[in-house]
Amino acid sequence: MSARAMCGLQPPASAGAAGAARGSSSQGFAGGSSSRTGAYWPLPVRCVGPASAAAASSRRLKVSVAAAMDWRNRHNEREARPENVAGSFFVDRTCIDCDTCRWMAPETFGRVGRQSAVVSQPTGHEARVRALQALLSCPTFSIHVTDRTSAELKAAQRGLPAPVPGLPPLPPLTPTTTPAQADAATMPPPASAPGAPGAAAAPAAAEAGAAGAAAAGAGEPVRACVYYTGWTTEKSFAGCPYLVVRPEGNILVDSPRFNAVLAARLAALGGVRHIFLTHRDDVGDHQAWADHFGAQRILHESECNSRQGTDKVEIKLRGEGPWVLTATGEVVPVAAAAAAGGAAGAGGGPGVQHQSDVEFVFTPGHTAGHVCMYYAPQQVLFSGDHLCSAEGEVEGGSQAALYVFEDFCWHDFRQQLRSVAALLAYDWLHVLPAHGRRAHLKDASARLAAVSQLLRQHGAEAEAAEAARVAAKAGVVATAGQ
Structure with missing residues (x-):
């Protein structure tokens, strides 16, 4: 947007x-x-009728539409x-x-x-x-x-949901594929390896995703993939919703407009097990989708409220995370997963590969409880309103350049910049936002350069230095601006 x-x-x-x-x-x-x-077309004004005994006894009401009409909208x-x-x-x-x-x-x-x-x-x-x-x-x-x-x-x-182009293809899911096997098969190669995913992977990804969509209609195994659902809603100010098809259960990221046509298409792709809501702006028709699929909703507790009905979400994220989604459908802090033996390799900090392919990252700034979702198999960051591409936002902006909505920050913009810097602890190359256009980066070096450039554009020198430190700790050796 x-x-x-x-x-x-x-x-x-x-x-x-x-x-x-x-x-x-x-x-x-x-x-x-x-x-x-x-x-x-505002609600009509209800007013008491003539002051007569008969009218008073019946308490009949007249409706004055003209009194409530906004005449500025009298044109078609x-x-x-x-x-x-x-x-x-x-x-x-x-x-x-x-x-x-x-x-x-x-x-x-x-x-x-x-x-x-x-x-x-x-x-x-x-x-x-x-x-x-x-x-x-x-x-x-x-x-x-x-x-x-x-x-x-x-x-x-x-054709909706539509596979997102530009992502590395994943192997098809079969009834005999276990979550562990799927995770092992779908992990992307290191960024430095030949054939590392990037913008050039778009044709292969689109072809693989199209095959999965066709298979869904033919009753064949669905291919694991990230889909754009379409059918946006004004309730979310046209925020882009996505569906992540995965063996442990599909995740709907933010909420599209509820309708029977899309519901049938989502069912053909395996339904919805979880609905992850990045923040309060893009919850849309969350209740209708949760009721239809019996899905569990995930939202940070500071974003929940009774006006939107999000006070009734099933899983409320508490604290500053990060959190992982386990194969059994539970959301637990990374530290707890590591303590339980869920971490692979040494350490259990953010960005480390866990048994779960999904990690929720606390990114306050746009709102107090904004959260992004990192999907490791395809190196995707579902960024809500936290981060997007500069394409469409800046004159001549590149798809590989990053952008933040400074004019539409409802909480703390400096904190949002710090949250952007902290994201370098994760190996994302593809940014799928709710608002703004998608960003696709070539490799870890390009990611570091894009984040550093963005921070310096906003005069966030301290945040840029922190970004470089975080990237170095995560094993990224690169020079910003290369």
């Missing part, structure tokens, strides 16, 4: 009540004009933007500039002014399917099409 786009996404206090009163609709079709959740909010090029696909004026459609189908959508627009009508089946997937994933239902076919819509729905 563009930093500019996040401004003004928080609806007024009345919006939640208004949306609850109207009810929300799932977009299981293309081209619909379902009303967006928000304060465009679903009117197409004039910036769209002529054709069947168009974006309406309710676009919140979240960037979702622009990275999902960049050949069709672009930024014109302060909103997205169709800059080129899609031609060919594949381009139209990508545009339809962007339509399905638009959090405000702001994209429309006037001439889609049933086959195109079904192809778009089948």
